[in-house]
Amino acid sequence: MSEAMAAASVRLLPPVGTDLNQPCVVRDVIDRIGDRWSLLVLGHLAESSLRFNAMHRKIGDISKQVLSRTLRHLEEDGFISRTVHQSTPPQVEYALTEMGVSFLQPLKAVLDWADAHHDAITQSRDKFARRY
Amino acid sequence: MSEAMAAASVRLLPPVGTDLNQPCVVRDVIDRIGDRWSLLVLGHLAESSLRFNAMHRKIGDISKQVLSRTLRHLEEDGFISRTVHQSTPPQVEYALTEMGVSFLQPLKAVLDWADAHHDAITQSRDKFARRY
DNA sequence: CAGAATCCGAGCCGATACTG
């Protein structure tokens, strides 16, 4: 057993003896971040803070409904902040919190890995498809 | 803009000008890994290779159906290998591939982050709930 | 033992219309 494997497996699972249905720490994060849009939104906010409709235009193919939900979830978890500027018309600005920024670093590790192995994954899928 | 933010945002989005509906490299990975069980399965296989029913017992609250699907997806993407040992009764062994092992390292970065910020996220959720 | 087939229900996602 390598160091990396042992280290990675430690916190991936709930503590031994606890109810496995209880989401472990990782699941608690993944369940929120691993949806259709969260990473995309965080990615855009990593470049600059944005107002609602500006982000809506930037992403392009997300409905207002879903964008609203995604933003609220990210705000709820503390990844982003929501600032209302009193004016007419109203303006609401979304930005990464300090925690949100800190998440970009581990995220980058995954991105780099995905980037490095994307071709291998694609090839693996093709090979799998040809086999069956 | 910090280095980390700029670096993280680069590959998070599809190339400018391309169809945003096309999944970008990250989405291609997250869409597979970010489901209910994949990380859990990879976590168990990080400890040792396992046969089907052994893993079923270890995880406990996953149906055979879903475990089967999860394993096939991970195999399709090249994270795990599936080895059939001809015998009666048949035995099928699942193990991490080299690529699967290499993924444990970036994964660990996320795990460490999740571990370090889990309390903050929980508190953020509580605070959010009290506000509304 | 290692799955496949079938069916069901919940939740996510989305389009559209409407509001302060």
Add this chain to the structure above:
DNA sequence: CAGTATCGGCTCGGATTCTG
């Protein structure tokens, strides 16, 4: 501008049953 309300479709996870 920044959302909410309503409704529908579709995918995912799950329970159950059956098979080589």
